[in-house]
Amino acid sequence: MAERRIVLPINGMECGACATTVQRRLARTEGVRRVHVNFTTGEATVLSVDGGPQAADLVKAVREAGYDSGGARVTFDLAGLHHASSIARLERALGEARGVVSARANQSTELLEVEYVPGLVTTRELEQHIAAVGFSIAEPIEERDPVERELLRQARAMQGLAWKFALALAAMLIAVVASMPLAGESTAKGGDVVVRLLTPLDAGLRGAWPQLYQLDRLWIQLGLLAVTLLVMFQSGGWLYAAARRNFRFHTADVNTLIAVGTGVLFLYSVVAVAVPAIWPAAGFPSDVYFDSVNGIIAFVLLGRLVETRANGRAVHPVLGLKALEPTVATVRRGSESQEVAAYQVRVGDHVIVSPGESIPVDGTVVAGDSDIDRSMFPDGPESVAVGPGSRVIAGAINLTALLEIRAHTTSRKTALWQTVRIVEEAQFRKGVVQKRVDRLVGVLAPIVIAVALAAVVLWMLLDQSSSAILAMLAFVTVVVVAAPSAVSLSGPAAVRVGTGRAAELGAVIRGGDVIETMQRVDTLIFGKTGTITEGTPTVTHVVGAKRADGTTVNPAEILQVAAAVEARSGHPLATAILASAKEKSIDVPGVERFVEMPGRGVRGIVGRFLVEAISVRHARERSLQLGRLTKDIDRHVLQSRTPVVVVVNDVVRGLIILSDPTKANAKEAMAQLGQMGYTLFMLSGDSKATAQLVAKETGIDRVVAEVEPGNKADEIKRFQEDGRVVAVIADGIEDAQALAQADVGIAIGAGSEIAMQASDVTLPGSDLQGVVTAVQIARQTARTIRTNLMFAILYHLLVIPLAAGVLYPVTGLLLTPMIAAAVAAVAPWIVVANALRLGSFNPTTTT
Amino acid sequence: MNVADAVIVTVSLAIGAWQLWYFLGRRSSAAPGEQLKAGTQEFRITLEGGFSPDLVIVEAGRPVRLEILRGEVDPESEHLAFDNLKVTKTLAEFTYVPVEFIPSDPGDYRFYCGTCDGYVVAQVGGEAARSNLGRGHQKHG
Incomplete structure (x- = not known):
């Protein structure tokens, strides 16, 4: 009998027990064959007989249980979100709007997901809210293939930044050379690292191009002013616009800091050009800093170029999965075979796959004997023999002979595509740490400005002899050096690469919150049949x-x-x-x-x-x-x-x-998990004697046996009440309630969409080594997030005092605004590069 | 410290304090949503190898507006129709096409194109359910 699958959003669940309650209530609805409720994702997946309950009946049942099903989600592609440090502000502003349940932004993907109550707010009104907070919706890219679409998006972003950077770089070089005759006897620039570095060049230039030194200072200054204005408008215009928008909404971010820094230098220089006598009268030198303005903008753009490129690479794990599915398929309709786009394959179509081609959809072989390479799910042998009746999955490569496959799914409903979708959704799911970081980043810029102004005050109070100009330079250097978005990118970049790599290794992790919870897990509870044993008695x-x-x-x-x-x-x-x-x-x-x-x-x-x-x-x-x-x-x-x-x-x-024999490497996997510090339990409906024997054979510490399926969730709850943080590893179908109750539910041998929906971590393969892999990559990702955060925090703690001039009294050297901009350009790249290392992570196995 | 230095220190302190207040001080949100009207229930649905989402839950008897983005060029997915509702629509590629109707009775309303389908689930009592939210959790403790 045909089945109907319904996925319902569930609102109001606050713990695993809520998920169990909803699951039990839905299971009682007539015609329902199977139910999975996932507390983490807030979704119930219901399988019912065709002609069974309407979705409306299920919604009613959910409401009777004291929960709700409703709401809607919409995702917006926001232009420039990657470089904003104000995710918390955006999320808060949207979250406070009427009808909005929650708003989650991701800088790494530049996407904003809003959950709202239809009828109270419309999507157009949500767009208005987004615009009101100072963000704009990106222009849609008319490209059907998502891989191509993402690459096009990246290419356009890179192109836009590249020419702006080229202009700013050229202007910076011109400004540096033209500033040499102006630097002359400036005492204010005596401690300037750049000036010191360029002194030999100055001597060479004086000999090679003496005419430059004979030009009128005013003309040089006016020329530099014109070039700088051009750069500020053409290369840095977006930056000032963003800062202005921020200001209107009482917020400040990276753009604010850069705008403040370059703005102070530019205005000082303009006054020096327009009214040369005014600064000396106030005790300031009449220097111009156009070279620094151009340099800062150039380095900011260089940093964003590098960061955008690195972020593009961070997308690749997901793109790599998407790319596994072919874009065309050969379909036999009637007596004729025709080539169609893969998305045009329908359920029931007979698809012809030649040797060397990828299988476009999940299905069953109806004719032909061949070997297929299914290495995208690394749970078993790469090469598998298939023949009539064998099930095959999209993305696998047909190796030896022609196969005719009856399609079970369309190209967007395959197991591989579901994996991609879950990995993409994972980017939105933030742990407690990331939420705190987002809040910190939201207040960082005003604090940096306050610290920079404190530095000015200290300079004035502590160093009576120094020029006030050094205090101003310290101010600018502090705001510029503290501008990078390293802190805000620390978590999202690592989660993105980590979940992408995990999917490549055959472990689908639902998001940053799951990774975070996995770090707290101290107890692993395994099901028996199909988990520890082969499941095919x-x-x-x-x-x-x-x-x-x-x-x-x-x-x-x-x-x-x-x-x-x-x-x-x-x-x-x-x-x-x-x-x-x-x-x-x-x-x-x-x-x-x-x-x-x-x-x-x-x-x-x-x-x-x-x-x-x-x-x-x-x-x-x-x-x-x-x-x-x-x-x-x-x-x-x-x-x-x-x-x-x-x-x-x-x-x-x-x-x-x-x-039912135990799995080949169960003992090794248990030993490895035991060494990692977990307490291992087995939960089984079998007799104590049978369960204890299996546990002994595989090295599991303790057994809870003779537990009826309906009571497994209660057993898990008892573990939790004892203060344990529990991950349940079980068959996604038979142990749905235990998975729902667990702090982390890991479904093993679960390639189906329903099992993926139900679990926090899905292991499509049946190999227990997958659990080790999932735990290891989650730990590695968490470690990368911590390293990134530590680096970003240390960076700020170290460079801000340096920029403020703490070394000046000892060494006479000042970190200048231009050097600060160069340092700031490197910081985010280091964070993203560190996250990218996860892309080559390989689990350590004992088999 | 001369007068100029004193002015710089004072101005710096003043700007520092002011900008902290300006950027971090608590203020009532602009709450642009206050002017919004309850009524049309709007959803965005993408059609790309299937409808996403393929199930939307609405209140029966109130206007519904679906904005459907057809992200594919398959001619089979050009025409959209509803069971039990006299609604048909031609879906242009890569464009949000609005579909408006009022589901008068509770129940499932199937919509479909040549390749896939989805459901609008009409219900009553949504507001009561929202106000009861949390009761389920309280019940089991």
Whole structure:
């Protein structure tokens, strides 16, 4: 029967228990087959039978549970957000607007996501709010391919900055050369590092171009004024416009600092040119600083060029994933094959994939035998043999022979595309630390201006002999050197590269908040079936009970009736029993009045008999007579096998013994996680003996066994109430409630969209080493964020006093505005470059 | 310290204090939203290999405006239609096309183009649900 998938936003959830509550309420709605609620993302994913409940019924159920489903989200592409240090202001201003639930901006991607209540505010009004705070919506790029679109965006940004930089650089060089005859005997510039560095050049220039030194000072100054004005308008115009907008809205950012710094120098110089006598009369030299103005603007633009380029590289992990999917596909429609754009492939289409081509959509092979390379999900062998009936995923490369595939999805619904979407969404999710950083950055600029002015006061009070001009230069140097956006980029750049790299390594992490929570996790709780074990049990023995007349029940008979009731269940044990019956060519009869008893087994009417396939625990609860089968049970349990008791009309007729081997590298992965300091638990519905054996075999510390599926969330809650921060690693489908309750839910072996929606971390592969990888890259990303923040803070603590002139009394040297601009240009690049190192992160494995 | 120095110190201190007050002082927000009218429920939907979002929740009986951006050139996705509503629309490429209607009754309203579909879910009691928000969390403690 076809299924319908509905994803509902859930409002009002404040903890994992809320997610469990919503999940239980939705599961009770008639026609619902499966529900996953993710507390982190605030979404419920519901699978229902086609023709089942309307979405409206589900919304009603959510509301009855004391929560809400509604609201809407819209994403805006903001021009120049990357260079603004005022994300907190933007988010706060939008957040305070009527009808807005939340606003989250990301400087790294220049995107703003707004959650709002439709009916209270419209998207156009949101655009007005954004404009009112001083930001503008970027022009849309008419390019369908998102990879091309992103590259075009970057190219345009680079191009726009490049010519502005070229103009400012040329002006700076002209200004430096032309300023040499003007510097002359200036005492104020005596401590200027640039002047000292250029002294040899000055001597050479004097000999090579004496005419320059004979020109009238006024003409040189006027020429420099004209060039500087040109640069300020053409290259730095956006900067002053941004500062002006900020001022109107009572805010200050990087642009404000640069505008203040260059503005002070420019105005001082203009006065020196226009009224040369005024500064000497006030005790100031009549110097001009046009070279510094041009230099600062040039270095600011250079910094942004480098930063934009580095940020473009930070986008590449996501672009790399997107690029795995081909843009064209060959589709067989009727008797003809035709090449179409990949997005035109529809569900049910037959797609022809030649050797060497990438598979465009998820689907099933209907014809052809070949090998495929699925190395984009590095959970197993790179090369996998496929044939009719094999499921294949988009992005894998067909290696050897022609394949015909029936499409299960369109190109935008593939597992790979879902991964890309989640990685992109991850950029918006901020942890507590990042939110604090954003708030700090929002107040940094006014504090820097205050510190710079304090430096002026100190200069005037402490150094009576020095010229006031040095105090002014110290002021400008401080505001320029403290301008970089290194602090605000520290987290987003690392999260972006870290989550991108994690996705490449097969771990889809939902965002910066998940990375942050993962650092607090001290307890890892694993599910058993499908997590620690392969999850594909097989029947190893069928044991018949003794009848009253002393004969033994025929094993084929036991398998037949058990398969009949298990045929309606989706449990892995049921699947194995049914497969075993089919393998032995046993005719499986139909079943009526089927009932699934979670954690206990199944029952139904087969023919005239009530047949049950139940757990040993349930058989004992009901005091059913197991007789000599008890010995068989004990023997098999001691070998980690699972017995299923088959009961007909309340009489035990036999046992079906199943074996589910542990995953090949489970022991190594557990050892590695144990060494990382985690306490390891296993949570299982199986008997204590079976669960303990599996735990012992794999090196898990403790076991909580015989837990019914519906109680797993409560068990997790008990761990949390004991003060533990818990990550649950489990099958995304069977253990949805436990995943929802956990502080971090890690779904393993979960390539489907529903499992990705449900978990905080998704491991599409089934390899437990993926857990180690996810933990390691999350730790590395968190470490990178800390390093970046530490660097950015140290940078400010170190360079601001230097710029203020603390070394001047000892060395006689001053950091000049132009040098400060050069230093400031490098700082953000260092932060982004450090984040980019995550792109080459490789987990350490023991296998 | 001469008069000029004293002036510089005083002016610096004054500007420093003023700019801290100007930039960091608390002030009531401009709250441009105050003038907004409750009414039309507006959503932006992107059509690119599927509708995103493919489900929007609205209050029944109030006007709805969907702004649909067709980010693809597939001719199959050019025409948009609704079940149970007499609404059809031609979607231009890379342009927001507004679609306005009023869902009179609660329930699901399916919209579709040649390649994919989505739902407008009309409900009643949204305001009550919003005001009750947090009750679920309180219940389970």
